[in-house]
Amino acid sequence: xxxxxxxxxxxxxxxxxxxxxxxxxxxxxxxxxxxxxxxxxxxxxxxxxxxxxxxxxxxxxxxxxxxxxxxxxxxxxxxxxxxxxxxxxxxxxxxxxxxxxxxxxxxxxxxxxxxxxxxxxxxxxxxxxxxxxxxxxxxxxxxxxxxxxxxxxxxxxxxxxxxxxxxxxxxxxxxxxxxxxxxxxxxxxxxxxxxxxxxxxxxxxxxxxxxxxxxxxxxxxxxxxxxxxxxxxxxxxxxxxxxxxxxxxxxxxxxxxxxxxxxxxxxxxxxxxxxxxxxxxxxxxxxxxxxxxxxxxxxxxxxxxxxxxxxxxxxxxxxxxxxxxxxxxxxxxxxxxxxxxxxxxxxxxxxxxxxxxxxxxxxxxxxxxxxxxxxxxxxxxxxxxxxxxxxxxxxxxxxxxxxxxxxxxxxxxxxxxxxxxxxxxxxxxxxxxxxxxxxxxxxxxxxxxxxxxxxxxxxxxxxxxxxxxxxxxxxxxxxxxxxxxxxxxxxxxxxxxxxxxxxxxxxxxxxxxxxxxxxxxxxxxxxxxxxxxxxxxxxxxxxxxxxxxxxxxxxxxxxxxxxxxxxxxxxxxxxxxxxxxxxxxxxxxxxxxxxxxxxxxxx
Numbered sequence: 001x002x003x004x005x006x007x008x009x010x011x012x013x014x015x016x017x018x019x020x021x022x023x024x025x026x027x028x029x030x031x032x033x034x035x036x037x038x039x040x041x042x043x044x045x046x047x048x049x050x051x052x053x054x055x056x057x058x059x060x061x062x063x064x065x066x067x068x069x070x071x072x073x074x075x076x077x078x079x080x081x082x083x084x085x086x087x088x089x090x091x092x093x094x095x096x097x098x099x100x101x102x103x104x105x106x107x108x109x110x111x112x113x114x115x116x117x118x119x120x121x122x123x124x125x126x127x128x129x130x131x132x133x134x135x136x137x138x139x140x141x142x143x144x145x146x147x148x149x150x151x152x153x154x155x156x157x158x159x160x161x162x163x164x165x166x167x168x169x170x171x172x173x174x175x176x177x178x179x180x181x182x183x184x185x186x187x188x189x190x191x192x193x194x195x196x197x198x199x200x201x202x203x204x205x206x207x208x209x210x211x212x213x214x215x216x217x218x219x220x221x222x223x224x225x226x227x228x229x230x231x232x233x234x235x236x237x238x239x240x241x242x243x244x245x246x247x248x249x250x251x252x253x254x255x256x257x258x259x260x261x262x263x264x265x266x267x268x269x270x271x272x273x274x275x276x277x278x279x280x281x282x283x284x285x286x287x288x289x290x291x292x293x294x295x296x297x298x299x300x301x302x303x304x305x306x307x308x309x310x311x312x313x314x315x316x317x318x319x320x321x322x323x324x325x326x327x328x329x330x331x332x333x334x335x336x337x338x339x340x341x342x343x344x345x346x347x348x349x350x351x352x353x354x355x356x357x358x359x360x361x362x363x364x365x366x367x368x369x370x371x372x373x374x375x376x377x378x379x380x381x382x383x384x385x386x387x388x389x390x391x392x393x394x395x396x397x398x399x400x401x402x403x404x405x406x407x408x409x410x411x412x413x414x415x416x417x418x419x420x421x422x423x424x425x426x427x428x429x430x431x432x433x434x435x436x437x438x439x440x441x442x443x444x445x446x447x448x449x450x451x452x453x454x455x456x457x458x459x460x461x462x463x464x465x466x467x468x469x470x471x472x473x474x475x476x477x478x479x480x481x482x483x484x485x486x487x488x489x490x491x492x493x494x495x496x497x498x499x500x501x502x503x504x505x506x507x508x509x510x511x512x513x514x515x516x517x518x519x520x521x522x523x524x525x526x527x528x529x530x531x532x533x534x535x536x537x538x539x540x541x542x543x544x545x546x547x548x549x550x551x552x553x554x555x556x557x558x559x560x561x562x563x564x565x566x567x568x569x570x571x572x573x574x575x576x577x578x579x580x581x582x583x584x585x586x587x588x589x590x591x592x593x594x595x596x597x598x599x600x601x602x603x
Contacts (some may be wrong), residue, residue, distance in 0.1 A: 150323025432505030
């Protein structure tokens with residue numbers, strides 16, 4: 001799924017500069033240290049020329065004039081001392097520059113990753129469901145790493161190259177205007193070539209970033225579905241699919257590298273031209289006596305110093321394009337609007353737990369309505385069930401109560417307040433949710449139960465496990481509550497995960513308990529134990545239960561029957577059976593009465 005083009009996507013590095021002004025002084029310090037380092041780096045070439053001048057001209061040398069020292073040995077001694085000081089300054093400034101640049105890169109990397117992750121957490125659930133998880137992971141991880149690499153290596157290299165051109169240019173300007181023009185003649189060629197290659201590389205690296213997102217998404221999806229792959233002996237097919245996606249990434253990188261590498265020969269030819277001009281014309285001027293031997297030595301070395309680092313322009317350009325593409329994707333992610341923002345109103349305490357839907361119409365993305373004009377009231381302290389055939393809109397209704405989505409029309413009220421006006425602590429902090437597809441985090445059993453209340457005591461965790469009929473199997477584990485649960489709870493059965501999720505919800509002591517097929521993965525005996533616990537747990541709180549097994553909700557205060565996104569019936573279990581409508585038909589199917597009737601007729 002492509003991201004919208006935004007101003008930040010057009011100028012991503014400039015947008016980063018505006019976004020992270022806290023690092024500007026570190027940046028200024030890094031630039032200052034790099035400047036001192038580059039000045040100190042250029043001075044040894046000047047000292048070499050001065051040394052040659054001392055050997056050739058003796059007491060008429062430049063050093064003799066400046067220092068007033070006639071002895072050649074003394075002049076060389078002074079040059080050695082100056083050289084040692086310069087090397088010390090260069091070493092110290094290089095250390096400071098490296099620390100500052102790397103600290104800057106690490107700081108921006110950390111802040112950007114945390115900010116992007118936090119933003120992703122607040123994006124609505126529909127956005128996550130419409131986008132491969134691997135694509136998001138690629139942005140949060142690989143793109144951020146690419147940007148960090150550019151800030152750590154590429155940005156200092158660009159600065160060093162610019163400083164090198166300026167400093168060496170100053171030396172040439174002071175020595176010979178003619179040689180300045182000739183030595184700098186290759187630079188416009190390199191600059192123009194860089195701009196041409198930059199435009200060519202930009203779409204290539206966009207393809208690289210898109211390919212790595214596809215690869216990450218495929219790997220993430222396959223690892224999550226490894227059990228299904230094994231069950232259907234699809235290992236070879238999936239290996240070939242990963243190989244095809246990896247090959248696309250490899251080819252995108254190869255195309256970008258081929259174009260980037262083609263730039264180096266062009267730079268070398270330009271360097272050869274500039275170096276040859278300095279070597280020949282400068283040498284001829286020295287032979288004619290128009291240029292001092294020492295200064296000629298300096299210019300030869302300086303030409304090398306000026307032009308040879310430009311061979312790294314291709315590498316720096318490569319880092320720049322990767323960093324720019326990555327920054328564009330990260331900032332594009334940050335600019336995706338949060339369509340379900342938190343409100344600012346807090347619920348009055350204690351929370352009663354009354355839930356009401358008024359004229360609610362809802363759907364997913366740009367699709368058709370899934371819910372049509374739903375009117376539903378759950379008084380505080382009552383247990384209400386939502387039943388219906390698959391696709392009738394049961395889970396969609398729960399998403400509105402939890403405010404994973406907002407309705408297209410109508411309102412959802414919690415204790416008389418529109419849920420869109422409530423802050424998250426008031427709304428979701430008052431809800432306990434058990435999903436049909438239970439998610440367990442890598443950690444201990446106790447960690448997973450206490451996820452909604454990290455400050456809960458050991459006794460409270462144990463009581464919640466007992467309330468969810470989970471304590472018996474927990475105590476049978478090797479380390480009890482301290483038993484390690486694998487990622488996504490792979491070491492647990494479906495029924496065990498559901499009971500732990502129920503314990504997690506109960507520990508929060510919510511005003512409203514929301515259960516989405518919370519006993520679908522347990523056996524009849526465990527279901528009966530959980531039902532007994534639920535009756536006790538919901539005696540003093542509101543409960544909204546989506547159930548496929550009607551036997552689990554027959555004691556609800558009210559049962560709402562959905563069909564094609566509309567409420568078609570509502571009442572108690574006995575009332576709905578007396579009506580002999582949709583609910584009664586479902587009940588007969590589940591209890592076997594319909595099968596029995598058909599057998600009697602056929603007999």
